[in-house]
Amino acid sequence: MMSIKLLLSVGASLALASPVPAPPSPVLIGRETGHFNASRPNITIFATGGTIAGSAGSSDQTTGYEAGALGVEVLIDAVPQLWNVSNPSGIQFANVGSSEITPEILLNLTQMVQRELDKPECQGVVVTHGTDTLEETAFFLDITLRTDKPVVVVGAMRPATAISADGPINLLEAVTVAAAPAAARRGVMVVLNDRIASAYYTTKTQANAPDTFKSYEQGFLGYLLDIKPVFYFQPALPVGRPYFNVTAAAAEALPQVDILYGYQGLDPKMAEAAVANGAKGLVCTGMGAGSWTRPGQKALAQLAKENGTAVVFSRRTMDGFVESGSVGYGGGFLNPQKARYTLMLALNAGYDDEKMHALFESQSPS
Structure with a gap:
């Protein structure tokens, strides 16, 4: 396991309504010089919690676990292969089950992600998220971010402690897609279970099975073979997809x-x-x-x-x-x-x- 240095980042603090405890202040997992490779793309991972960071009492338990029990440092440490395809850094944006995500949190998230994407040294962004409302966050980001850089939202259907936990491979595939030049100009994507899908259309279709995120009518954008992305189409965006400016000056809170x-x-x-x-x-x-x-x-x-x-x-x-x-x-x-x-x-x-x-x-x- 690699040693990763925790650094405080500059970011707005979050607050969730009672009785949900406030998440930790955002922290940045720094890229150590021993692993940094200038030839690899810099990918920033925003962690929000969910099953991908979940923990259960036994390895055969896939329900009733604690979502968001593990931090982004642990997620990155668990997948050293991330350094083979990128220079990953992590921001612990929140650490909750996705049912606790609110519009106010999403406004904060999209503003932070936009600022990160605007940095020339950032080549792409990955957001880890609970699957229950993953499609809502992915859709929100899709219509509020303005960038050609890849943005991928990823989760897991089994907690990190489970046998055959899907979180590590899903995270590796998400970072690999975000680092791929062919992933640019496709809008926000959802990556789970070897599939690459458009956030605009993708929906969770099954409450328990790993093969759950689909868009039955529009299909997938591509898939991953041996952790390498294969796209079916040239870059394109959904017909009629709007864009809303939600910079801090444009949106303090959204109407109910x-x-x-x-x-x-x-x-x-x-x-x-x-x-x-x-x-x-x-x-x-x-x-x-x-x-x-x-x-x-x-x-x-x-x-x-x-x-x-x-x-x-x-x-x-x-x-x-x-x-x-x-x-x-x-x-x-x-x-x-x-x-x-x-x-x-x-x-x-x-x-x-x-x-x-x-x-x-x-x-x-x-």
Whole structure:
């Protein structure tokens, strides 16, 4: 095991709402001169916790473990092969289960990652993350970062203490992809289980199995063979992918947007309650291609008229396109959690009705 020196980095401190304890201040794992190689790309790893840093009481335990028990130094030490493909450095941004990640934390993360990417000596960034909400963070970064450099979000489905833990190889593959020149200009990517996927479309599809992150309709960008990335396509970005500027001057906090779930006989008052509780926007997880009950639509229309509440319709099905109806905006191919962050960022940016329609209907059939 290599010895890695811990250095305090300059970074904003984080605070999580009670009762969740505040994460540690960000720390930087320095590149030692004994391992540094000027011919290798410099890759910065932002660690946020999750299963990839999890620990359990026994090697056959893959549920009920403690997420975020290990620091980024331990993660890097466990994979010495990282130094064969990069000069890795690590920032302990947070160390929590991904269910504790908040929009405020994501604003801080994307600002720190952008500053790192803006440094000429940084060739790429990897973010380690819990898998439960990994797709939300990856999507958020995808539409708030402006860079051609590779950015990869990675996690694990088994804690570090488990037999055949997938974290070490996933981390090695993520850093390898971030270090690859062919990975540039592809937006934020998700790398797990030998697959390379677009953060814009990728979703967690299975609660327990390692082969879980997929985009059934759009497919994968590539795969890894012998820890070497193979891409299927030339660099390209998703059609209609927006960009939102969330520098410190542009965003201090994001408007509250809540997600409502559609079902037979749904209670229309749940929309009213969400707005009364402070929601400036609502994402409706509709049935089928975004359908909502008539009483529910009536309540939404009234909220939009009287409160100016922005409403976006998505779907509870795994995939599909949701078009605009008589109320609100159709979420297109975005699932509810991704439509939520899109709406939050659009409200923060002050989008009017015309811009909202253009944003959510960017992939409508012509």
